[in-house]
Amino acid sequence: MNNIKLDFPILDKKIRDKAITYLDSAASTQKPKQVINSISEFLENSYENVHRGMNSLSIDATDLYEKSRDVAKNFINSSSTNEIIFTRGATDSINIIANSLAEHLKEGDKIVVTELEHHSNYLPWMNLCKKLGLELKIIPISKDGILSEDDIINNCDDSTKVLSLTHMSNVTGQILDIKKIKKSINKDTYVAVDGCQSIAHLKIDVKDLDCDFYSFSSHKLYGPSGIGIMYGKEDILNKLNPPTLGGGMINEVSSNDFSYAMLPNKFEPGTPSIEAAIGFKTAMEYLNNNNYQDYFLNEKKLRSTLIKALREFKDVDIYGSNEDGNATSIVSFNIKNQNFNDIATFLDQYGIMIRGGHHCCQPFMKKLGIPGSCRVSFGIYNDLNDIDHFIESLKKTLKLLQ
Numbered sequence: 011m012n013n014i015k016l017d018f019p020i021l022d023k024k025i026r027d028k029a030i031t032y033l034d035s036a037a038s039t040q041k042p043k044q045v046i047n048s049i050s051e052f053l054e055n056s057y058e059n060v061h062r063g064m065n066s067l068s069i070d071a072t073d074l075y076e077k078s079r080d081v082a083k084n085f086i087n088s089s090s091t092n093e094i095i096f097t098r099g100a101t102d103s104i105n106i107i108a109n110s111l112a113e114h115l116k117e118g119d120k121i122v123v124t125e126l127e128h129h130s131n132y133l134p135w136m137n138l139c140k141k142l143g144l145e146l147k148i149i150p151i152s153k154d155g156i157l158s159e160d161d162i163i164n165n166c167d168d169s170t171k172v173l174s175l176t177h178m179s180n181v182t183g184q185i186l187d188i189k190k191i192k193k194s195i196n197k198d199t200y201v202a203v204d205g206c207q208s209i210a211h212l213k214i215d216v217k218d219l220d221c222d223f224y225s226f227s228s229h230k231l232y233g234p235s236g237i238g239i240m241y242g243k244e245d246i247l248n249k250l251n252p253p254t255l256g257g258g259m260i261n262e263v264s265s266n267d268f269s270y271a272m273l274p275n276k277f278e279p280g281t282p283s284i285e286a287a288i289g290f291k292t293a294m295e296y297l298n299n300n301n302y303q304d305y306f307l308n309e310k311k312l313r314s315t316l317i318k319a320l321r322e323f324k325d326v327d328i329y330g331s332n333e334d335g336n337a338t339s340i341v342s343f344n345i346k347n348q349n350f351n352d353i354a355t356f357l358d359q360y361g362i363m364i365r366g367g368h369h370c371c372q373p374f375m376k377k378l379g380i381p382g383s384c385r386v387s388f389g390i391y392n393d394l395n396d397i398d399h400f401i402e403s404l405k406k407t408l409k410l411l412q
């Protein structure tokens with residue numbers, strides 16, 4: 011077992027007497043013991059609500075919660091903690107962005123997304139366009155499942171008020187050059203980036219990307235589920251009104267009016283998932299302490315090794331770019347005349363966890379003319395032994411399915 015695997019207790023467990031080979035990190039990552047321990051430590055010793063009271067427990071809990079915001083700020087190189095909004099996850103973040111921008115859009119405005127998008131970055135925009143009578147422009151992928159940055163740029167014009175796009179596809183691992191796109195389109199277009207996958211495989215610098223919004227979930231970054239980040243440029247967030255109202259986000263309330271609190275609280279109504287914020291902080295610190303960017307290079311190598319090995323199989327379709335393309339960590343494929351769910355179910359008998367399905371990307375699947383695919387995805391704990399075991403087990407699976 012490699013050293014990093016030793017930090018992940020679940021990877022030392024067996025299911026039906028088989029060691030776990032976890033190849034589904036694009037769905038969710040496993041948690042290092044440091045994250046698990048930090049959450050139970052907090053619940054055992056320091057739990058209280060945040061931003062509410064002057065008692066010692068509440069002061070300490072607030073301090074830890076705000077430290078988590080500070081760690082997140084540095085993790086993505088944002089300028090200020092005012093730009094870091096805790097949400098329930100990427101889906102929540104994107105919905106908040108869409109619903110807050112609604113009152114700044116008018117008839118004739120256009121919203122642009124791409125055919126690569128996860129449903130979480132389609133539906134909020136589709137819904138908004140339906141409600142406001144706006145045009146939703148969807149930039150198509152090629153028949154191989156590749157999206158061209160030039161197509162995005164050429165399809166954004168003066169009426170494009172929002173471009174919302176993924177930084178990294180959760181089906182093919184394709185990476186989009188956000189910086190180039192942002193530089194090449196109208197400067198008044200809001201660029202909202204779905205960073206759900208890229209946050210776990212690329213070093214993110216929101217200042218360098220120059221995007222207006224960047225959304226991600228903690229559970230894809232080795233932290234707990236139920237929490238995520240909506241990054242937004244401070245001057246933009248100051249202009250927006252939050253779509254959800256409640257306690258903790260106001261300055262003053264009278265019987266017939268209210269005023270908002272300052273950023274970031276304005277966008278955080280209600281009691282947050284405090285223990286998740288503590289675990290999230292530990293996850294980012296864990297990655298920082300382990301030179302996590304070195305593992306990203308390893309993940310890219312694992313992808314190209316897996317693609318080469320899969321090409322040796324008869325009748326395999328691999329979607330997206332080849333092993334040298336601008337992509338990382340994710341490989342989606344089908345084997346002719348085999349059902350992706352059957353393959354995933356049989357691989358489970360060998361302790362291998364992969365995903366079979368449409369990956370919440372039905373328009374993408376429809377374009378490829380398939381109902382779904384097998385998806386293998388890597389995290390920082392995977393190594394070449396995992397690929398060997400996967401390939402050997404896939405051979406056995408296909409024999410059984412013949």
Ligand SMILES: Cc1ncc(COP(=O)(O)O)c(C=O)c1O
Pocket residue numbers: 036037099100101102128130131176178179180204206207227229
């Ligand atoms: C690219 C992408 N966007 C958005 C999401 C939604 O993330 P969450 O379910 O954490 O809100 C996912 C999750 O799979 C994703 O892969």
